[in-house]
Amino acid sequence: MKFRLPLRAAQLGGLLPVLAVSLSAAPIVFNGTGSNAGSGNALNATASFAFTGTTLTVILTNNNAVSRPSDVLTALLWDMGNNSAVLTNYDADVTAGSTPGGQDLDNVGGNNEWRFRQNPAGLAGVTQHYGVGTAGMGIFGGGGGGQQMQWGLINGKLANANSPINSGTFIQTSATFAFTVPSGFSGTISNVRFQYGTSLTEPSILCANAAACRPP
Numbered sequence: 509m510k511f512r513l514p515l516r517a518a519q520l521g522g523l524l525p526v527l528a529v530s531l532s533a534a535p536i537v538f539n540g541t542g543s544n545a546g547s548g549n550a551l552n553a554t555a556s557f558a559f560t561g562t563t564l565t566v567i568l569t570n571n572n573a574v575s576r577p578s579d580v581l582t583a584l585l586w587d588m589g590n591n592s593a594v595l596t597n598y599d600a601d602v603t604a605g606s607t608p609g610g611q612d613l614d615n616v617g618g619n620n621e622w623r624f625r626q627n628p629a630g631l632a633g634v635t636q637h638y639g640v641g642t643a644g645m646g647i648f649g650g651g652g653g654g655q656q657m658q659w660g661l662i663n664g665k666l667a668n669a670n671s672p673i674n675s676g677t678f679i680q681t682s683a684t685f686a687f688t689v690p691s692g693f694s695g696t697i698s699n700v701r702f703q704y705g706t707s708l709t710e711p712s713i714l715c716a717n718a719a720a721c722r723p724p
Contacts, residue, residue: 534558540702540713540721547576549666551711553702555584564595564689567603568640569682570661575669578710580660580678583641583648583703589695591628591637595687598624600640603682613642613659613683621659622683623648633708636699640685643706656706 535558542551552571557564570581600613600622612618625631625647626638632646641648643656655672663681665673700715715721 536697536718538697538700538715538718538721540700540715542711542713542723544576544578544704544711546578546711547574549573549575549579551579551702551704551713553581553661553713555586555700555702557586557697559689559693562688562691562693564687566640566685566687567682568661568685569603570663571681573664573666574662574673575666577655577657577670577672578705580657580662580673580676581702581704582643582657582660582706583639583645583701585631585634585636585639585641585699585701585703586697587635587637587699588697589693591630593690593693593695595624595626595638595689597686597688599686600624601684602679603684606682607680608677611679619659620650622685623650624685624687634701636701641703643703645703645706645708 535556538555540553543549544551550572554569554571556567568581568584574580598614600618602608602611602613613622614620622640622642624640628637630637631639639647642659644650655676658677660678661681661683662678698717702713704711713721713723
């Protein structure tokens with residue numbers, strides 16, 4: 509199910525306005541806040557997009573503890589520019605300082621759990637054109653282990669966590685994704701979606717731009 513909440517100023521404190529990004533620009537940070545009616549838990553996630561030369565680096569973080577699979581952050585989707593830029597040289601790793609340390613998450617020497625997809629016509633079932641995910645959701649194929657939410661992002665476990673959470677393999681708390689963008693790219697990061705759980709019908713938070721994150 510999807511969740512609708514009123515947008516409160518306190519939830520958006522310190523968020524940056526959407527920017528047209530030029531290479532080597534300061535990071536653009538999206539901070540999505542909501543709640544999961546299924547678990548009763550708050551949801552909070554951050555995505556930082558940084559351009560250095562022709563490299564785009566995205567750091568995805570789950571800022572809240574979890575107790576159910578639908579609290580696990582399993583995908584990030586976004587638009588950039590006119591969505592025609594082809595991103596190459598995809599790399600995914602557990603962020604330094606997060607655990608389990610030193611894990612390569614992509615399909616080049618890694619465990620192939622976090623997968624990248626892009627489609628100029630739009631990804632299946634969503635409005636975004638680019639995305640990374642560990643659950644398939646009809647977009648990313650396999651990954652995510654047998655329960656699909658394995659290797660998702662958590663930030664601690666609540667005392668009443670259920671069996672799939674207590675027995676799962678997760679990343680605490682961030683994953684880093686890197687891409688090569690076409691030389692001279694300049695555009696806008698927008699339409700960011702934080703997706704939780706193993707289905708597009710589970711909780712998500714939509715950010716039209718960095719100053720407007722809300723449950724869709």
